[in-house]
Amino acid sequence: MAKRFDWHRLILACLIVLYVGVFARLAFDLHAGMRTHKSDLGQMDQAIWNTSRGRPLESIQDDYLSTRLTDHAEPIFIPLSLVFWLWDDVRALLLLQVVLVALGAWPLYELAVRLLADRAPPGVTGAGDERTLALALAAAYLLAPQLQSAVLTEFHAIPLAVPLILWAFWAIAAGYWWQFGIAALLLAGVKEEAALLAAGLGLWALWRLFRAGGANRERLGAALGITAVVIASVAWFYVATFLIIPSYGARVHHVVESTYFQRYGALGNSSLDIFVSLFTRPGLVWQIASEPARARYLWGLLAPFGLMSILGADVLLFSLPVLMANLLSAYAAQYYGEFHYSAPLVPYFGVAAAYGAARLVAVTLHWARLRSRRRLVITLLAVWILGWGLATYVVAGRGPLGGRYDPTPITAHHRLLDRFLAQIPAGAPVSATAAVHPHLSHRRYVYQFPLGLKPGQAEWALIDVTTATDMAPGAVRDQVEQMLAEDWGIVDAADGYLLLHRGASAKTIPPAFYDFVRVPGDAANARGPLSLVDLQVDDWQTWRQTQVQTRWQVGANFVPENVRPWLELRSAAGKLVYTLADLAPPALVWYPSTQWRPGDLITITTPPLALPRAWGAAVAVVHGRNPFEPNDRVPSDDVVSSPAYPRSPDGTLALAGAYARDRRGRLQDILPGLEMGSASLPPGDGMTETLQTFQGPGGLPVRLRARLPRQAPAGQPVDIGLQWPDGIPEGYVPFIHLRLGNDTIAQADGPPQTFIVTAKPMNDWRQLVTPTGLTPGAQLRVVAGLYRQSDGQRLDLTGADGQPAGNEAQLGEVTIASPLVPDQTCALDPAACASQPLP
Numbered sequence: 001m002a003k004r005f006d007w008h009r010l011i012l013a014c015l016i017v018l019y020v021g022v023f024a025r026l027a028f029d030l031h032a033g034m035r036t037h038k039s040d041l042g043q044m045d046q047a048i049w050n051t052s053r054g055r056p057l058e059s060i061q062d063d064y065l066s067t068r069l070t071d072h073a074e075p076i077f078i079p080l081s082l083v084f085w086l087w088d089d090v091r092a093l094l095l096l097q098v099v100l101v102a103l104g105a106w107p108l109y110e111l112a113v114r115l116l117a118d119r120a121p122p123g124v125t126g127a128g129d130e131r132t133l134a135l136a137l138a139a140a141y142l143l144a145p146q147l148q149s150a151v152l153t154e155f156h157a158i159p160l161a162v163p164l165i166l167w168a169f170w171a172i173a174a175g176y177w178w179q180f181g182i183a184a185l186l187l188a189g190v191k192e193e194a195a196l197l198a199a200g201l202g203l204w205a206l207w208r209l210f211r212a213g214g215a216n217r218e219r220l221g222a223a224l225g226i227t228a229v230v231i232a233s234v235a236w237f238y239v240a241t242f243l244i245i246p247s248y249g250a251r252v253h254h255v256v257e258s259t260y261f262q263r264y265g266a267l268g269n270s271s272l273d274i275f276v277s278l279f280t281r282p283g284l285v286w287q288i289a290s291e292p293a294r295a296r297y298l299w300g301l302l303a304p305f306g307l308m309s310i311l312g313a314d315v316l317l318f319s320l321p322v323l324m325a326n327l328l329s330a331y332a333a334q335y336y337g338e339f340h341y342s343a344p345l346v347p348y349f350g351v352a353a354a355y356g357a358a359r360l361v362a363v364t365l366h367w368a369r370l371r372s373r374r375r376l377v378i379t380l381l382a383v384w385i386l387g388w389g390l391a392t393y394v395v396a397g398r399g400p401l402g403g404r405y406d407p408t409p410i411t412a413h414h415r416l417l418d419r420f421l422a423q424i425p426a427g428a429p430v431s432a433t434a435a436v437h438p439h440l441s442h443r444r445y446v447y448q449f450p451l452g453l454k455p456g457q458a459e460w461a462l463i464d465v466t467t468a469t470d471m472a473p474g475a476v477r478d479q480v481e482q483m484l485a486e487d488w489g490i491v492d493a494a495d496g497y498l499l500l501h502r503g504a505s506a507k508t509i510p511p512a513f514y515d516f517v518r519v520p521g522d523a524a525n526a527r528g529p530l531s532l533v534d535l536q537v538d539d540w541q542t543w544r545q546t547q548v549q550t551r552w553q554v555g556a557n558f559v560p561e562n563v564r565p566w567l568e569l570r571s572a573a574g575k576l577v578y579t580l581a582d583l584a585p586p587a588l589v590w591y592p593s594t595q596w597r598p599g600d601l602i603t604i605t606t607p608p609l610a611l612p613r614a615w616g617a618a619v620a621v622v623h624g625r626n627p628f629e630p631n632d633r634v635p636s637d638d639v640v641s642s643p644a645y646p647r648s649p650d651g652t653l654a655l656a657g658a659y660a661r662d663r664r665g666r667l668q669d670i671l672p673g674l675e676m677g678s679a680s681l682p683p684g685d686g687m688t689e690t691l692q693t694f695q696g697p698g699g700l701p702v703r704l705r706a707r708l709p710r711q712a713p714a715g716q717p718v719d720i721g722l723q724w725p726d727g728i729p730e731g732y733v734p735f736i737h738l739r740l741g742n743d744t745i746a747q748a749d750g751p752p753q754t755f756i757v758t759a760k761p762m763n764d765w766r767q768l769v770t771p772t773g774l775t776p777g778a779q780l781r782v783v784a785g786l787y788r789q790s791d792g793q794r795l796d797l798t799g800a801d802g803q804p805a806g807n808e809a810q811l812g813e814v815t816i817a818s819p820l821v822p823d824q825t826c827a828l829d830p831a832a833c834a835s836q837p838l839p
Contacts, residue, residue: 008131012109012138019102019142022399023151026407027094030152033408034417034435034467038448041154042438045090049442052081058444061252063451069248073240074157075189090438093155101147104163104347107170109138112354114173119362129378133357136382137305140389141350144304148398150343158340161190165197165347172205177222180205181229188233192245193322195237197344200318202230242271263329278324289327292821297327297335300396301342301349306388309349311356319348332827338404357381403664406541413466413495413516420499423492424460431458435467450479459502461488465586466496466516466605473589496586517587521601526555528638529563530621533601535656539667544825544835545608546667548617548657554600563634564593565604565619566627568653572614572682572719573767574753579627583607610831613838614670614682614719614765616755617657646674646758655756665837674754674763681754681763682719684838686710692809694786694795696729702795706811708782713820715772716838720782720811722764724752728786732795736784738768738814745771745780770816778816783808
């Protein structure tokens with residue numbers, strides 16, 4: 001009889017191929033878009049490539065030859081290095097990482113099928129139903145955001161543990177003890193902490209072996225072999241963590257233990273203190289582990305599998321070495337789930353879900369009434385798990401349609417890099433800036449610029465002044481000037497790239513280098529001495545890092561010594577966040593305005609910035625000493641072409657861009673709404689809107705439209721939008737108060753403004769910061785009105801009956817919500833907390 005075609009495995013294979021295609025492409029784009037760096041892709045790649053050339057784990061630390069063993073013990077890199085004999089490219093590591101993680105879905109599927117079949121009631125058949133549920137678990141595994149984040153966080157060893165853990169669990173369930181031994185020993189070689197996972201899997205194997213009952217020579221041999229794996233794994237963990245790494249790391253880190261123990265300082269000053277504290281200070285351990293962000297981390301691990309992992313909690317016990325290390329760490333990247341640290345935990349939660357689902361099905365089908373509806377029970381459970389997996393992906397997935405999808409743009413500048421890489425001889429010692437480093441790491445000597453410039457070290461230097469350098473732009477320029485004053489010369493340069501070679505004769509930077517700043521244009525297109533052509537933003541949503549790019553046309557009457565561009569980045573309430581003078585963009589460092597000439601089209605890009613949730617970009621052209629003095633600025637009509645751009649009352653400052661982040665953190669352009677006098681600002685859901693009317697001088701009505709949120713976390717600004725359709729009577733200014741009972745706890749008085757004070761005040765965006773100590777649930781009243789500046793006299797509010805109804809309008813109430821739990825970006829970069837999306 002012909003074997004029935006297994007369409008479940010075909011679907012799973014298609015899902016794996018799709019996963020590899022999508023996430024390999026995203027990983028390649030991260031690299032091509034120069035969002036990979038020396039730490040960590042470059043240094044990992046160099047160590048593995050050196051291993052493939054007979055120099056095991058050798059790499060450059062700072063400016064000297066060293067080894068990966070200063071930080072971690074990763075013998076898995078030795079067999080892994082063979083991949084470079086198939087494809088001698090750093091992308092081979094990125095591809096291999098994605099492929100191995102994706103393949104983990106297969107043993108999880110096979111394990112789930114076996115568990116469900118083993119627990120089927122006697123006489124019950126229906127393998128297709130079991131495979132449907134197993135397929136749902138495998139799909140949930142592929143949808144898990146933690147794994148997607150791991151393969152998009154450059155390259156690390158620990159994601160390689162994922163398929164090995166799942167292979168080991170499957171081999172234990174199937175009783176294939178030799179396969180278990182191979183998987184466990186390979187797992188122990190992934191990284192030092194993975195050895196504890198291998199030992200834990202050995203204990204699980206012993207438990208399953210003895211639980212099966214019986215005694216024979218084969219079972220005894222398996223038990224001895226498994227015990228040997230446990231002993232070897234524990235011994236390797238000790239040797240790697242307490243002997244090898246400290247001995248190699250002492251020169252680099254100047255400590256007697258692995259530096260990673262310093263992440264647990266609250267629990268003690270040494271590894272022994274930390275271990276003892278786990279048992280002697282349970283209150284402190286619970287206090288740390290139960291913090292909201294860490295509790296959310298646990299929820300994030302349970303959610304992709306529909307909470308089924310709870311029913312297999314015995315499996316999760318064996319993940320405790322890594323789970324506790326992540327939960328108790330002071331380093332936020334370990335307990336937010338968007339780095340590689342969580343990758344080895346996903347297999348445990350997936351296996352626990354498989355055991356939990358099998359147990360739930362078995363218990364449910366012991367009820368005679370449900371036994372006949374086995375297919376329905378299993379199908380509903382599969383839909384439940386897949387539904388949770390999809391929902392988790394929609395919220396936090398890193399692929400298309402995922403809540404954290406953030407593809408990397410590839411520009412002509414990025415593609416130009418290949419021209420410079422091709423000119424550097426293979427194997428030549430080179431010093432490269434941080435984002436260029438991993439593109440050159442297939443050589444024995446590669447340093448991160450400005451290291452490696454001493455005689456006898458790098459012979460070549462490749463510098464990209466427009467991407468990550470881990471240096472101030474001025475420091476990069478100074479270093480290049482020093483090199484050119486010594487024995488270095490220029491081989492090639494274009495669009496911000498500089499290729500230097502020791503001994504080259506050319507000392508003058510060629511004009512093509514400045515193409516990232518200047519391209520030819522037509523001075524006749526300028527409205528004045530310097531005109532704004534456009535303003536664009538490049539936003540890295542994952543980290544909420546924004547670069548603001550302005551392009552300027554230099555006019556015929558431009559005076560280099562006197563005229564210069566000006567940029568102000570302001571919060572919605574008008575607070576000055578940055579100016580062009582604060583930022584020192586590479587364009588102005590390398591090609592200052594004193595070198596500009598009529599006809600030049602100049603592009604100025606800021607460094608990556610952490611900006612508020614809502615911010616605006618105001619531009620001007622300065623022709624005097626003080627850029628804040630209107631008399632020292634050119635009229636905006638000579639600077640910007642669009643008459644719709646809001647202007648300051650003096651007509652010398654124009655709002656050329658305005659942006660706000662939505663609830664997913666995406667940057668939205670809101671300038672068109674400001675230009676039209678939109679009544680839907682501030683943007684957001686769950687807003688209260690009201691219309692009030694005051695009696696102005698001479699009895700003329702003064703209408704006020706207001707928009708405010710229904711709730712706001714304590715300590716966060718409350719964004720309140722006001723609109724004055726009839727304008728504001730001369731001599732009057734608005735006031736807006738936030739009150740708790742009869743006490744005013746925050747207020748914002750003054751002329752209307754949205755990012756800047758404008759000549760035609762249509763929108764008025766106020767931000768009132770609530771005190772941090774307010775109790776969740778507290779009700780704050782928002783009141784507003786108009787008062788005369790000369791004597792403080794307020795205008796009367798017109799009631800529904802047309803009669804005066806006091807001198808202030810009750811706009812609504814704002815309920816204080818629970819404090820905002822910092823997200824990963826905020827936890828790692830406090831400057832980014834101001835842009836964290838509100839729930």
